[in-house]
Protein backbone atom coordinates (compact mmCIF):
# COMPACT_ATOMS: atom_id res chain seq x y z
CA UNK A 103 0.00 0.00 0.00
CA UNK A 104 2.85 2.40 0.81
CA UNK A 105 5.22 1.13 -1.88
CA UNK A 106 7.10 3.04 -4.61
CA UNK A 107 3.86 3.65 -6.56
CA UNK A 108 2.28 5.41 -3.56
CA UNK A 109 5.49 7.37 -2.97
CA UNK A 110 5.63 8.54 -6.60
CA UNK A 111 1.91 9.28 -6.76
CA UNK A 112 2.12 11.70 -3.84
CA UNK A 113 5.67 12.97 -4.56
CA UNK A 114 6.86 11.84 -1.12
CA UNK A 115 10.38 11.23 0.15
CA UNK A 116 11.19 7.99 2.03
CA UNK A 117 10.89 9.92 5.26
CA UNK A 118 7.61 11.45 4.06
CA UNK A 119 6.11 7.96 3.53
CA UNK A 120 7.26 6.98 7.01
CA UNK A 121 5.60 10.10 8.48
CA UNK A 122 2.35 9.44 6.60
CA UNK A 123 2.30 5.89 7.99
CA UNK A 124 2.83 7.29 11.46
CA UNK A 125 0.04 9.83 10.91
CA UNK A 126 -2.25 7.05 9.72
CA UNK A 127 -1.55 4.88 12.78
CA UNK A 128 -2.34 7.78 15.12
CA UNK A 129 -5.50 8.58 13.15
CA UNK A 130 -6.68 4.98 13.54
CA UNK A 131 -5.96 5.06 17.28
CA UNK A 132 -7.67 8.46 17.66
CA UNK A 133 -10.77 7.34 15.74
CA UNK A 134 -11.01 4.17 17.80
CA UNK A 135 -10.59 6.11 21.05
CA UNK A 136 -13.40 8.44 19.94
CA UNK A 137 -15.55 5.38 19.21
CA UNK A 138 -14.75 4.10 22.72
CA UNK A 139 -16.21 7.41 23.95
CA UNK A 140 -19.44 6.42 22.20
CA UNK A 141 -19.26 3.07 24.01
CA UNK A 142 -18.78 4.81 27.38
CA UNK A 143 -21.76 7.05 26.62
CA UNK A 144 -23.79 3.95 25.83
CA UNK A 145 -22.78 2.28 29.10
CA UNK A 146 -23.57 5.45 31.10
CA UNK A 147 -26.99 5.74 29.47
CA UNK A 148 -27.64 2.03 30.08
CA UNK A 149 -26.69 2.52 33.75
CA UNK A 150 -29.11 5.43 34.25
CA UNK A 151 -31.93 3.75 32.34
CA UNK A 152 -31.65 0.72 34.60
CA UNK A 153 -31.62 2.99 37.67
CA UNK A 154 -34.74 4.76 36.41
CA UNK A 155 -36.51 1.50 35.71
CA UNK A 156 -35.48 0.16 39.14
CA UNK A 157 -33.43 -2.66 37.62
CA UNK A 158 -30.08 -3.78 39.02
CA UNK A 159 -27.09 -2.11 37.36
CA UNK A 160 -24.14 -3.97 35.90
CA UNK A 161 -21.48 -1.27 36.34
CA UNK A 162 -20.24 0.45 39.49
CA UNK A 163 -20.64 4.30 39.23
CA UNK A 164 -16.95 4.80 40.12
CA UNK A 165 -15.98 2.49 37.31
CA UNK A 166 -17.95 4.66 34.90
CA UNK A 167 -16.36 7.87 36.23
CA UNK A 168 -12.90 6.29 36.01
CA UNK A 169 -13.48 5.18 32.42
CA UNK A 170 -14.66 8.73 31.50
CA UNK A 171 -11.48 10.20 33.02
CA UNK A 172 -9.27 7.64 31.24
CA UNK A 173 -11.14 8.34 28.00
CA UNK A 174 -10.54 12.12 28.30
CA UNK A 175 -6.82 11.65 28.99
CA UNK A 176 -6.41 9.15 26.14
CA UNK A 177 -8.42 11.34 23.82
CA UNK A 178 -6.18 14.33 24.58
CA UNK A 179 -2.97 12.32 24.14
CA UNK A 180 -3.97 10.61 20.90
CA UNK A 181 -5.24 13.85 19.34
CA UNK A 182 -1.99 15.52 20.35
CA UNK A 183 0.11 12.72 18.82
CA UNK A 184 -2.05 12.72 15.70
CA UNK A 185 -1.57 16.46 15.32
CA UNK A 186 2.19 16.16 15.70
CA UNK A 187 2.50 13.30 13.23
CA UNK A 188 0.19 14.72 10.58
CA UNK A 189 1.10 18.42 10.73
CA UNK A 190 4.49 19.08 12.31
CA UNK A 191 6.28 16.31 10.41
CA UNK A 192 4.75 17.48 7.15
CA UNK A 193 6.41 20.87 7.51
CA UNK A 194 9.77 19.06 7.53
CA UNK A 195 8.72 17.21 4.38
CA UNK A 196 7.80 20.50 2.69
CA UNK A 197 11.18 21.98 3.58
CA UNK A 198 13.13 18.99 2.32
CA UNK A 199 11.04 18.73 -0.88
CA UNK A 200 11.72 22.37 -1.74
CA UNK A 201 15.44 22.03 -0.97
CA UNK A 202 15.67 18.82 -3.03
CA UNK A 203 13.91 20.44 -5.97
CA UNK A 204 16.19 23.49 -5.81
CA UNK A 205 19.27 21.25 -5.64
CA UNK A 206 17.96 19.16 -8.53
CA UNK A 207 17.29 22.26 -10.64
CA UNK A 208 20.84 23.38 -9.96
CA UNK A 209 22.17 20.12 -11.38
CA UNK A 210 19.84 19.71 -14.36
CA UNK A 211 21.30 20.11 -17.85
CA UNK A 212 20.64 23.60 -19.22
CA UNK A 213 18.59 22.08 -22.05
CA UNK A 214 15.82 21.48 -19.51
CA UNK A 215 15.45 25.19 -18.83
CA UNK A 216 14.61 25.80 -22.48
CA UNK A 217 11.54 23.57 -22.07
CA UNK A 218 10.15 25.07 -18.86
CA UNK A 219 10.30 28.76 -18.16
CA UNK A 220 11.11 30.40 -14.83
CA UNK A 221 7.50 31.20 -13.81
CA UNK A 222 6.66 27.54 -14.38
CA UNK A 223 9.52 26.31 -12.20
CA UNK A 224 8.78 28.80 -9.42
CA UNK A 225 5.18 27.57 -9.47
CA UNK A 226 6.40 24.00 -8.95
CA UNK A 227 8.73 24.99 -6.15
CA UNK A 228 6.18 27.14 -4.31
CA UNK A 229 2.58 26.49 -5.49
CA UNK A 230 2.76 22.77 -6.26
CA UNK A 231 4.64 21.97 -3.06
CA UNK A 232 2.09 23.99 -1.02
CA UNK A 233 -0.75 22.07 -2.64
CA UNK A 234 0.95 18.78 -1.80
CA UNK A 235 1.56 20.02 1.75
CA UNK A 236 -2.21 20.23 2.20
CA UNK A 237 -2.69 16.74 0.83
CA UNK A 238 0.10 15.29 2.99
CA UNK A 239 -1.15 16.95 6.16
CA UNK A 240 -4.95 16.94 5.76
CA UNK A 241 -5.76 14.05 3.47
CA UNK A 242 -3.46 11.06 3.34
CA UNK A 243 -3.10 10.18 7.03
CA UNK A 244 -6.73 11.04 7.80
CA UNK A 245 -8.16 9.20 4.85
CA UNK A 246 -6.16 5.98 5.09
CA UNK A 247 -6.58 6.06 8.88
CA UNK A 248 -10.35 6.50 8.48
CA UNK A 249 -10.53 3.51 6.08
CA UNK A 250 -8.90 1.20 8.62
CA UNK A 251 -10.67 2.47 11.76
CA UNK A 252 -14.06 2.35 9.98
CA UNK A 253 -13.36 -1.20 8.83
CA UNK A 254 -12.63 -2.21 12.46
CA UNK A 255 -15.79 -0.47 13.72
CA UNK A 256 -17.82 -2.01 10.86
CA UNK A 257 -16.74 -5.53 11.90
CA UNK A 258 -17.74 -4.80 15.53
CA UNK A 259 -21.12 -3.44 14.39
CA UNK A 260 -21.74 -6.52 12.23
CA UNK A 261 -21.11 -8.71 15.28
CA UNK A 262 -23.80 -6.77 17.18
CA UNK A 263 -26.35 -6.76 14.35
CA UNK A 264 -25.48 -7.09 10.66
CA UNK A 265 -28.81 -5.63 9.45
CA UNK A 266 -28.37 -2.35 11.36
CA UNK A 267 -24.68 -2.34 10.43
CA UNK A 268 -25.57 -2.49 6.74
CA UNK A 269 -28.22 0.21 7.19
CA UNK A 270 -25.68 2.63 8.59
CA UNK A 271 -22.60 1.67 6.54
CA UNK A 272 -23.92 1.43 2.96
CA UNK A 273 -23.54 5.17 2.17
CA UNK A 274 -19.77 5.10 2.71
CA UNK A 275 -18.82 2.96 -0.35
CA UNK A 276 -21.52 4.62 -2.48
CA UNK A 277 -20.32 8.17 -1.68
CA UNK A 278 -16.70 7.20 -2.27
CA UNK A 279 -17.63 5.37 -5.49
CA UNK A 280 -19.22 8.55 -6.78
CA UNK A 281 -16.16 10.62 -5.92
CA UNK A 282 -13.69 8.14 -7.37
CA UNK A 283 -15.87 7.90 -10.49
CA UNK A 284 -15.42 11.66 -10.98
CA UNK A 285 -11.66 11.40 -10.61
CA UNK A 286 -10.71 11.62 -14.30
CA UNK A 287 -13.09 14.53 -14.81
CA UNK A 288 -11.63 16.43 -11.84
CA UNK A 289 -8.05 15.72 -12.86
CA UNK A 290 -8.68 16.98 -16.40
CA UNK A 291 -10.18 20.16 -14.98
CA UNK A 292 -7.15 20.55 -12.71
CA UNK A 293 -4.76 20.23 -15.67
CA UNK A 294 -6.69 22.90 -17.61
CA UNK A 295 -6.75 25.23 -14.57
CA UNK A 296 -3.01 24.77 -14.01
CA UNK A 297 -2.21 25.58 -17.64
CA UNK A 298 -4.38 28.70 -17.54
CA UNK A 299 -2.74 29.82 -14.26
CA UNK A 300 0.71 29.38 -15.81
CA UNK A 301 -0.31 31.46 -18.82
CA UNK A 302 -1.28 34.27 -16.38
CA UNK A 303 1.96 34.10 -14.39
CA UNK A 304 3.98 33.94 -17.61
CA UNK A 305 2.17 37.05 -18.81
CA UNK A 306 2.92 38.92 -15.57
CA UNK A 307 6.56 37.85 -15.60
CA UNK A 308 6.97 38.86 -19.24
CA UNK A 309 5.44 42.27 -18.55
CA UNK A 310 7.76 42.85 -15.58
CA UNK A 311 10.85 41.72 -17.46
CA UNK A 312 10.07 43.91 -20.46
CA UNK A 313 8.74 46.90 -18.56
CA UNK A 314 11.30 49.26 -20.13
CA UNK A 315 10.45 48.21 -23.70
CA UNK A 316 6.71 48.35 -22.95
CA UNK A 317 6.99 51.92 -21.69
CA UNK A 318 9.39 52.99 -24.42
CA UNK A 319 7.02 51.73 -27.13
CA UNK A 320 3.83 52.83 -25.39
CA UNK A 321 2.49 49.30 -25.26
CA UNK A 322 0.97 49.50 -21.75
CA UNK A 323 -2.64 49.27 -22.87
CA UNK A 324 -1.98 46.37 -25.23
CA UNK A 325 -0.19 44.46 -22.50
CA UNK A 326 -2.94 45.14 -19.96
CA UNK A 327 -5.62 43.96 -22.40
CA UNK A 328 -3.70 40.77 -23.13
CA UNK A 329 -3.18 40.11 -19.43
CA UNK A 330 -6.86 40.79 -18.69
CA UNK A 331 -7.91 38.28 -21.34
CA UNK A 332 -5.57 35.66 -19.81
CA UNK A 333 -6.92 36.32 -16.29
CA UNK A 334 -10.55 36.09 -17.52
CA UNK A 335 -9.83 32.78 -19.22
CA UNK A 336 -8.20 31.43 -16.03
CA UNK A 337 -11.20 32.57 -13.98
CA UNK A 338 -13.64 30.84 -16.32
CA UNK A 339 -11.77 27.52 -16.32
CA UNK A 340 -11.32 27.67 -12.54
CA UNK A 341 -15.04 28.38 -11.97
CA UNK A 342 -16.07 25.39 -14.13
CA UNK A 343 -13.61 23.18 -12.21
CA UNK A 344 -14.75 24.36 -8.78
CA UNK A 345 -18.47 24.07 -9.56
CA UNK A 346 -18.15 20.53 -10.91
CA UNK A 347 -15.98 19.45 -7.97
CA UNK A 348 -18.51 21.07 -5.60
CA UNK A 349 -21.38 19.16 -7.19
CA UNK A 350 -19.68 15.78 -6.72
CA UNK A 351 -18.50 16.53 -3.18
CA UNK A 352 -21.91 17.77 -2.05
CA UNK A 353 -23.70 14.85 -3.66
CA UNK A 354 -21.37 12.46 -1.80
CA UNK A 355 -22.00 14.34 1.45
CA UNK A 356 -25.81 14.08 0.99
CA UNK A 357 -25.55 10.35 0.28
CA UNK A 358 -23.55 9.96 3.49
CA UNK A 359 -26.40 11.59 5.46
CA UNK A 360 -28.91 9.07 4.03
CA UNK A 361 -27.35 6.49 6.34
CA UNK A 362 -29.04 8.13 9.34
CA UNK A 363 -32.46 7.77 7.70
CA UNK A 364 -31.98 4.11 6.73
CA UNK A 365 -30.66 3.21 10.20
CA UNK A 366 -33.71 4.81 11.86
CA UNK A 367 -36.12 3.15 9.40
CA UNK A 368 -34.67 -0.34 9.68
CA UNK A 369 -33.99 0.03 13.42
CA UNK A 370 -37.60 1.07 14.08
CA UNK A 371 -38.85 -1.88 12.05
CA UNK A 372 -36.63 -4.33 13.92
CA UNK A 373 -37.78 -2.96 17.31
CA UNK A 374 -41.43 -3.15 16.31
CA UNK A 375 -41.03 -6.73 15.19
CA UNK A 376 -39.26 -7.46 18.51
CA UNK A 377 -36.02 -8.57 16.86
CA UNK A 378 -33.80 -6.10 18.75
CA UNK A 379 -34.13 -4.17 21.99
CA UNK A 380 -34.18 -0.39 22.27
CA UNK A 381 -30.67 -0.12 23.80
CA UNK A 382 -29.06 -1.80 20.77
CA UNK A 383 -30.90 0.61 18.50
CA UNK A 384 -29.72 3.43 20.76
CA UNK A 385 -26.14 2.18 20.43
CA UNK A 386 -26.35 2.36 16.61
CA UNK A 387 -27.87 5.84 16.82
CA UNK A 388 -24.86 6.92 18.87
CA UNK A 389 -22.46 5.28 16.42
CA UNK A 390 -23.89 7.00 13.33
CA UNK A 391 -23.24 10.40 14.94
CA UNK A 392 -19.52 9.52 14.90
CA UNK A 393 -18.93 7.04 12.09
CA UNK A 394 -19.26 9.54 9.23
CA UNK A 395 -17.20 12.23 10.96
CA UNK A 396 -13.73 11.15 9.68
CA UNK A 397 -15.11 10.95 6.14
CA UNK A 398 -16.99 14.22 6.38
CA UNK A 399 -13.64 15.92 6.89
CA UNK A 400 -12.00 14.14 4.01
CA UNK A 401 -14.75 14.24 1.36
CA UNK A 402 -13.84 17.72 0.17
CA UNK A 403 -10.20 16.85 0.57
CA UNK A 404 -10.46 13.76 -1.62
CA UNK A 405 -11.36 16.05 -4.50
CA UNK A 406 -8.26 18.04 -3.59
CA UNK A 407 -6.27 14.81 -3.64
CA UNK A 408 -7.34 14.14 -7.23
CA UNK A 409 -6.53 17.68 -8.27
CA UNK A 410 -3.16 17.50 -6.50
CA UNK A 411 -2.13 14.71 -8.88
CA UNK A 412 -1.19 17.41 -11.38
CA UNK A 413 1.11 19.05 -8.80
CA UNK A 414 2.64 15.72 -7.78
CA UNK A 415 3.37 14.91 -11.45
CA UNK A 416 5.04 18.28 -11.95
CA UNK A 417 7.24 17.78 -8.88
CA UNK A 418 8.14 14.25 -9.97
CA UNK A 419 9.00 15.42 -13.47
CA UNK A 420 11.84 17.49 -11.99
CA UNK A 421 12.79 14.76 -9.52
CA UNK A 422 13.01 12.12 -12.24
CA UNK A 423 14.84 14.22 -14.82
CA UNK A 424 18.33 12.75 -15.29
CA UNK A 425 20.95 15.14 -13.97
CA UNK A 426 24.34 15.71 -15.55
CA UNK A 427 26.73 13.61 -13.51
CA UNK A 428 30.19 12.13 -13.85
CA UNK A 429 33.43 11.18 -12.18
CA UNK A 430 34.54 13.48 -9.37
CA UNK A 431 38.23 12.71 -9.84
CA UNK A 432 39.53 14.70 -12.79
CA UNK A 433 43.20 14.64 -13.71
CA UNK A 434 43.64 16.09 -17.22
CA UNK A 435 47.04 16.10 -18.94
CA UNK A 436 47.33 19.82 -19.56
CA UNK A 437 44.35 21.95 -20.55
CA UNK A 438 44.07 21.71 -24.34
CA UNK A 439 40.42 21.65 -25.39
CA UNK A 440 39.67 19.45 -28.38
CA UNK A 441 36.37 19.46 -30.30
CA UNK A 442 36.28 16.11 -32.08
CA UNK A 443 33.59 15.86 -34.79
CA UNK A 444 30.98 17.46 -32.54
CA UNK A 445 27.31 17.53 -33.49
CA UNK A 446 24.77 19.36 -31.35
CA UNK A 447 21.08 20.29 -31.55
CA UNK A 448 18.82 22.31 -29.29
CA UNK A 449 15.78 20.01 -29.45
CA UNK A 450 15.49 19.04 -33.12
CA UNK A 451 17.32 22.02 -34.57
CA UNK A 452 20.93 21.00 -35.35
CA UNK A 453 23.16 24.03 -34.69
CA UNK A 454 26.63 22.42 -34.81
CA UNK A 455 27.60 19.92 -37.51
CA UNK A 456 30.87 18.00 -37.42
CA UNK A 457 32.81 20.73 -35.61
CA UNK A 458 36.48 19.91 -34.98
CA UNK A 459 39.21 22.22 -33.70
CA UNK A 460 41.82 22.43 -30.96
CA UNK A 461 42.11 25.28 -28.45
CA UNK A 462 45.70 24.92 -27.20
CA UNK A 463 46.92 25.78 -23.74
CA UNK A 464 48.89 29.05 -23.73
CA UNK A 465 47.13 30.22 -26.89
CA UNK A 466 44.14 32.39 -27.69
CA UNK A 467 41.67 30.58 -29.92
CA UNK A 468 39.02 32.85 -31.41
CA UNK A 469 35.65 31.75 -32.72
CA UNK A 470 34.29 34.06 -35.38
CA UNK A 471 31.36 33.92 -37.75
CA UNK A 472 28.02 35.56 -38.42
CA UNK A 473 25.42 35.85 -35.69
CA UNK A 474 23.70 32.50 -35.08
CA UNK A 475 26.58 30.47 -36.53
CA UNK A 476 27.05 28.58 -33.22
CA UNK A 477 29.94 30.39 -31.50
CA UNK A 478 28.27 30.73 -28.07
CA UNK A 479 27.01 27.17 -28.34
CA UNK A 480 30.64 25.99 -28.75
CA UNK A 481 31.65 27.92 -25.62
CA UNK A 482 28.75 26.41 -23.63
CA UNK A 483 29.58 22.90 -24.82
CA UNK A 484 33.26 23.39 -23.92
CA UNK A 485 32.21 23.94 -20.29
CA UNK A 486 29.65 21.09 -20.40
CA UNK A 487 26.73 23.41 -19.80
CA UNK A 488 25.11 21.12 -22.37
CA UNK A 489 26.21 17.67 -23.50
CA UNK A 490 27.14 17.01 -27.14
CA UNK A 491 24.99 14.58 -29.10
CA UNK A 492 27.71 13.13 -31.32
CA UNK A 493 31.50 13.31 -31.25
CA UNK A 494 33.29 14.39 -28.09
CA UNK A 495 35.02 17.27 -26.39
CA UNK A 496 38.14 16.62 -24.32
CA UNK A 497 40.10 18.68 -21.83
CA UNK A 498 43.69 17.49 -21.42
CA UNK A 499 42.72 14.22 -23.17
CA UNK A 500 39.77 13.45 -20.87
CA UNK A 501 36.26 13.31 -22.35
CA UNK A 502 34.44 16.06 -20.42
CA UNK A 503 31.10 14.22 -20.60
CA UNK A 504 32.55 11.69 -18.12
CA UNK A 505 33.39 14.37 -15.53
CA UNK A 506 31.08 15.75 -12.86
CA UNK A 507 30.03 19.22 -14.13
CA UNK A 508 30.81 20.91 -10.81
CA UNK A 509 34.32 19.46 -10.72
CA UNK A 510 34.88 20.36 -14.38
CA UNK A 511 33.77 23.97 -13.88
CA UNK A 512 36.49 24.57 -11.29
CA UNK A 513 38.84 24.64 -14.31
CA UNK A 514 36.86 27.35 -16.10
CA UNK A 515 36.61 31.12 -15.81
CA UNK A 516 33.74 32.43 -17.89
CA UNK A 517 32.74 35.89 -18.98
CA UNK A 518 29.53 35.70 -20.97
CA UNK A 519 27.42 38.38 -22.66
CA UNK A 520 24.54 37.91 -20.27
CA UNK A 521 26.23 38.72 -16.96
CA UNK A 522 24.38 37.31 -13.95
CA UNK A 523 24.66 39.40 -10.80
CA UNK A 524 23.05 38.87 -7.41
CA UNK A 525 21.23 41.33 -5.19
CA UNK A 526 24.23 41.86 -2.95
CA UNK A 527 27.18 44.25 -2.65
CA UNK A 528 29.74 44.65 -5.43
CA UNK A 529 32.36 43.07 -3.17
CA UNK A 530 30.30 39.90 -2.66
CA UNK A 531 29.36 39.71 -6.33
CA UNK A 532 33.04 39.63 -7.28
CA UNK A 533 33.90 37.23 -4.44
CA UNK A 534 31.60 34.65 -6.08
CA UNK A 535 34.54 33.97 -8.41
CA UNK A 536 36.49 32.34 -5.58
CA UNK A 537 34.84 31.25 -2.39
CA UNK A 538 36.79 32.39 0.66
CA UNK A 539 38.90 35.00 -1.20
CA UNK A 540 40.13 37.79 1.09
CA UNK A 541 38.92 41.40 0.65
CA UNK A 542 42.41 42.32 -0.57
CA UNK A 543 42.27 39.66 -3.32
CA UNK A 544 38.80 40.83 -4.37
CA UNK A 545 39.93 44.45 -4.50
CA UNK A 546 43.02 43.56 -6.54
CA UNK A 547 40.89 41.69 -9.12
CA UNK A 548 38.39 44.57 -9.23
CA UNK A 549 41.16 47.07 -9.79
CA UNK A 550 42.65 44.97 -12.60
CA UNK A 551 39.23 44.78 -14.28
CA UNK A 552 38.97 48.56 -14.11
CA UNK A 553 36.06 48.54 -11.65
CA UNK A 554 37.63 51.14 -9.32
CA UNK A 555 36.66 53.97 -11.61
CA UNK A 556 32.87 53.53 -11.28
CA UNK A 557 32.83 51.89 -7.84
CA UNK A 558 34.59 54.86 -6.23
CA UNK A 559 31.73 57.10 -7.37
CA UNK A 560 29.15 54.96 -5.56
CA UNK A 561 28.06 56.08 -2.03
CA UNK A 562 29.46 53.04 -0.24
CA UNK A 563 32.11 51.95 -2.73
CA UNK A 564 32.47 48.18 -2.90
CA UNK A 565 29.92 47.79 -0.09
CA UNK A 566 27.15 49.27 -2.29
CA UNK A 567 24.25 46.88 -2.98
CA UNK A 568 23.58 46.64 -6.71
CA UNK A 569 19.89 45.66 -6.81
CA UNK A 570 18.36 42.60 -8.40
CA UNK A 571 20.66 41.34 -11.18
CA UNK A 572 22.67 44.56 -10.96
CA UNK A 573 19.73 46.73 -12.00
CA UNK A 574 21.58 49.86 -10.81
CA UNK A 575 24.60 49.29 -13.07
CA UNK A 576 25.24 49.95 -16.75
CA UNK A 577 26.03 47.13 -19.20
CA UNK A 578 29.75 47.99 -19.21
CA UNK A 579 29.90 48.11 -15.40
CA UNK A 580 28.20 44.74 -15.09
CA UNK A 581 30.65 43.27 -17.56
CA UNK A 582 33.63 44.62 -15.64
CA UNK A 583 32.32 42.98 -12.45
CA UNK A 584 32.05 39.71 -14.30
CA UNK A 585 35.62 40.10 -15.62
CA UNK A 586 36.83 40.83 -12.06
CA UNK A 587 35.17 37.59 -10.97
CA UNK A 588 37.02 35.67 -13.67
CA UNK A 589 40.32 37.35 -12.73
CA UNK A 590 39.76 36.35 -9.10
CA UNK A 591 38.97 32.75 -10.02
CA UNK A 592 42.18 32.50 -12.06
CA UNK A 593 41.21 29.14 -13.61
CA UNK A 594 43.38 27.42 -16.30
CA UNK A 595 40.70 27.78 -19.00
CA UNK A 596 39.09 31.09 -19.89
CA UNK A 597 35.93 31.44 -21.98
CA UNK A 598 35.22 34.97 -23.16
CA UNK A 599 31.93 35.45 -24.99
CA UNK A 600 31.69 39.02 -26.27
CA UNK A 601 33.53 39.94 -23.08
CA UNK A 602 34.15 43.55 -23.96
CA UNK A 603 31.10 44.16 -26.14
CA UNK A 604 29.37 46.64 -23.81
CA UNK A 605 32.44 48.80 -23.26
CA UNK A 606 33.41 52.03 -24.96
CA UNK A 607 36.74 52.09 -26.80
CA UNK A 608 38.70 53.64 -23.91
CA UNK A 609 37.42 51.17 -21.33
CA UNK A 610 37.72 48.31 -23.75
CA UNK A 611 41.45 48.97 -24.10
CA UNK A 612 41.86 49.08 -20.31
CA UNK A 613 39.89 45.90 -19.79
CA UNK A 614 41.71 44.21 -22.66
CA UNK A 615 44.95 44.91 -20.79
CA UNK A 616 43.47 43.40 -17.64
CA UNK A 617 42.30 40.38 -19.56
CA UNK A 618 45.76 39.97 -21.12
CA UNK A 619 47.19 39.43 -17.59
CA UNK A 620 44.47 36.85 -16.97
CA UNK A 621 45.23 34.94 -20.14
CA UNK A 622 48.93 34.18 -19.72
CA UNK A 623 49.66 30.47 -20.02
CA UNK A 624 45.97 29.58 -20.18
CA UNK A 625 43.67 27.96 -22.70
CA UNK A 626 41.59 30.82 -24.00
CA UNK A 627 38.49 30.56 -26.15
CA UNK A 628 37.28 33.97 -27.29
CA UNK A 629 34.10 34.87 -29.12
CA UNK A 630 34.06 38.38 -30.48
CA UNK A 631 32.21 40.15 -33.21
CA UNK A 632 34.70 43.01 -33.33
CA UNK A 633 37.68 41.88 -35.35
CA UNK A 634 40.11 44.12 -33.51
CA UNK A 635 39.30 42.34 -30.25
CA UNK A 636 40.71 39.15 -31.67
CA UNK A 637 43.64 40.59 -33.52
CA UNK A 638 45.91 39.04 -30.88
CA UNK A 639 44.47 35.53 -31.37
CA UNK A 640 46.85 32.67 -32.23
CA UNK A 641 44.27 30.49 -33.87
CA UNK A 642 41.02 31.46 -35.52
CA UNK A 643 38.08 29.13 -36.17
CA UNK A 644 35.52 30.51 -38.60
CA UNK A 645 32.01 29.11 -38.23
CA UNK A 646 29.13 29.42 -40.64
CA UNK A 647 25.74 27.79 -40.09
CA UNK A 648 27.23 25.51 -37.45
CA UNK A 649 30.13 24.23 -39.59
CA UNK A 650 33.83 25.11 -39.47
CA UNK A 651 34.53 26.75 -42.82
CA UNK A 652 38.10 27.90 -42.17
CA UNK A 653 40.69 27.75 -39.43
CA UNK A 654 44.28 28.88 -38.96
CA UNK A 655 46.39 31.85 -37.83
CA UNK A 656 45.01 35.36 -38.60
CA UNK A 657 47.76 35.93 -41.21
CA UNK A 658 47.13 32.62 -42.93
CA UNK A 659 43.39 33.29 -43.04
CA UNK A 660 43.90 36.81 -44.41
CA UNK A 661 46.08 35.34 -47.12
CA UNK A 662 43.40 32.79 -47.98
CA UNK A 663 40.98 35.37 -49.21
CA UNK A 664 38.02 33.57 -47.66
CA UNK A 665 35.24 34.36 -45.24
CA UNK A 666 37.53 35.65 -42.47
CA UNK A 667 39.10 38.19 -44.81
CA UNK A 668 35.65 39.31 -46.01
CA UNK A 669 34.49 39.81 -42.41
CA UNK A 670 37.60 41.85 -41.52
CA UNK A 671 37.21 44.03 -44.61
CA UNK A 672 33.49 44.50 -44.02
CA UNK A 673 34.10 45.66 -40.46
CA UNK A 674 36.85 48.05 -41.58
CA UNK A 675 34.44 49.60 -44.09
CA UNK A 676 31.72 49.92 -41.42
CA UNK A 677 34.23 51.60 -39.17
CA UNK A 678 34.25 54.57 -41.55
CA UNK A 679 30.53 55.22 -41.66
CA UNK A 680 29.20 58.78 -41.89
CA UNK A 681 25.82 60.47 -41.98
CA UNK A 682 24.36 60.96 -45.43
CA UNK A 683 24.11 64.60 -46.21
CA UNK A 684 20.61 65.67 -47.25
Ligand code: ADP
Pocket residue numbers: 216448453471472473474475476477478479480
Ligand atom coordinates in the same frame (compact mmCIF):
# COMPACT_ATOMS: atom_id res chain seq x y z
P1 ADP B 1 26.24 32.78 -32.09
O1 ADP B 1 26.91 32.80 -30.76
O2 ADP B 1 27.16 32.47 -33.21
O3 ADP B 1 25.46 34.03 -32.36
P2 ADP B 1 24.56 30.75 -30.95
O4 ADP B 1 25.48 29.65 -30.59
O5 ADP B 1 24.11 31.67 -29.86
O6 ADP B 1 25.19 31.58 -32.14
O7 ADP B 1 23.26 30.15 -31.65
C1 ADP B 1 23.32 29.22 -32.69
C2 ADP B 1 21.88 28.81 -33.05
O8 ADP B 1 21.30 28.15 -31.95
C3 ADP B 1 20.98 29.98 -33.37
O9 ADP B 1 20.16 29.59 -34.46
C4 ADP B 1 20.15 30.17 -32.14
O10 ADP B 1 18.86 30.61 -32.49
C5 ADP B 1 20.09 28.77 -31.57
N1 ADP B 1 20.04 28.79 -30.09
C6 ADP B 1 20.91 29.39 -29.26
N2 ADP B 1 20.58 29.16 -27.97
C7 ADP B 1 19.48 28.39 -27.99
C8 ADP B 1 18.63 27.80 -26.97
N3 ADP B 1 18.90 27.96 -25.68
N4 ADP B 1 17.58 27.07 -27.38
C9 ADP B 1 17.30 26.89 -28.68
N5 ADP B 1 18.04 27.42 -29.68
C10 ADP B 1 19.12 28.16 -29.36
